[in-house]
Amino acid sequence: MKIFVVFAMVALAGCVTPRMQTSTAVYDFGLQRFATSAKAEAPGNARLQASLLMAEATAPAWLDSTAIHYRLAYYDLAQTYTYASNRWASPPATLLTQWIRSRIAGISDGGVMSAADSVQTDYILRLELEEFTQVFDTADQSRAVVKLRASLINRDTRSLVAQRSFHIEQAAHAPNAAGAVRALAEASDKLIGDLLGWLVEELREENNIVTPRRLDRPAKASGVGQIEAPSL
Template identity: 40%
Template sequence: MTTTATIRNAIAIAATAALLGACASKGQPTAQYDFGPLTAATPTSASRIAPLIIADVAGPAALETERMHYRLLYSDANQPRPYAYNQWTATPAQLLTQRIKARIAQAGVKVLATTDAAASTTVLRMEVEDFAQNFDTATSSNGTLTLRASVFRSHKLVDQKTFSSSVAATSADAAGGARALSAASDAVAADLITWLAALPPSKE
């Protein structure tokens, strides 16, 4: 027999999904989000990092679309749900690539494209494992980013590490998710720079 608590939980889940995904009126314009302007960076020892080729971020197919998604962890964590009238200005993979390159360059590292192979044999490759706004409750969510970074020199793996950051959203909507995912991306970029600076220097 269905309990009162179960009924209330089902109502809360339905209400959240309606609020986040499909409650906007017909014809409402789409709101677009990116990671916002760069803020001041935390000082690092990035001067030890040699010129670096940074490949575009890779990841699941969901990162190749501008759609914004969220998950209701308290309902069905395996079901990503799209926002109805909110999207990214570019794909998450593109936004992450731009942001991480900008942060590494901001730290003083010479950032090269994959077409600049003659200028450096050191390549940074990144693959996203998780990029999502996750709701623990109907009013509480976090922007979570997890990615695996690999450094190659002359096509040989130097080191590999997984980085992750989860930042609480300031509001239970797409805008809050965008801000949280931006902050999570900056946190991962900072940790990534620290890791790169600690790697053995190139013998070139």
Template identity: 40%
Template sequence: MTVQLRHLFALATCALLLGGCASNPPATARYDFGPLPAPSTSSQIGTLIVADITGPTALDTEHMQYRLLYADARQARPYAYNQWAATPFQLLGQRLRANFAQAGVKVLSTTDAITSPTVLRMEVNEFTQSFDTAKSSQGILNVRASLFRNHRLLDQRTFQRSVAAPTPDAAGGAQALAEASDALAADLLAWLASVPQP
């Protein structure tokens, strides 16, 4: 093999190796809400059935979504290599139940034996990281909550929480939405406590 052919072979080998590296995308990072914060309130609500959370089909996915308010606020975009560990509905439901239980509420799901006539149903309207600028974003959570007792609607309210993300990326968005979910839990507990008990 001539020197020129050796050089061509070496160049081709390097190109193949570099191409192989470029074709391997970064590993996908998966986020949840992390550990619960220390309990800040206690509740005398008693037993509560918390139904599975519902919402738009676009949010019933593990994709982490963000909006560029400064470019096109109507377009939700998915992060390429970052995902939730479960759907936002599942993560939020788990977090709220954990917060309620930590506050002293006896939390049941609709699949448990029905020993409570009080049911909390929630529908998510917004669950996203929204960027005001390329370096500034908030985790925004908007939920409509309906409280039923013995199949009768007692009250319905819409709650919204917005928490600044510490960093302008998926990790910052995950932290902001986790904090917004904990703040929502406190709002819900205060609301539930204001509804007359049977």
């Protein structure tokens, strides 16, 4: 009988004792990083003369969430995992859209708009995020991998001006979620720098052409001559 009473008291204590809740760490790219990047776009550097409509970057379904993804290259590179107690403040494509738009605004004389602005622009920039993960080559060594495809579209002719895929890798400082966030932010910073340089060069060449671009003229990107612009 005494044993039964003891078990009953233990069970009751288990019912009334509050459960420990694990807090979730939420990350973005940081205000300081935005400020540092903005200062890097000095007025004396090459600038964008044309106006851009930058649609929200898209991502595959598995990447369209706030989860922080990683892969184990030494086990199965085709499988993705997520950190249980760590996440992004917004899906990576949304965070990248905000950052890229801010960086473009820093070097643009024509302005950068979103679809919600309903403003006529010279070109449309379409972005597709393909990879945004931390890859573990060993249990204690990892790297960030960011892949993005950019398409520059002439708003008037609806023709593809240029298209390019960007691929950046950055070693992680720690084999954990915090290391993933820092490495992914650093890789994204480098990728955005390459993207801006590409935009400046393509628009400079495009605006140096005196005669209007014909619709059937081959685009500089391989494979596609025209592309349907997003409807507004």
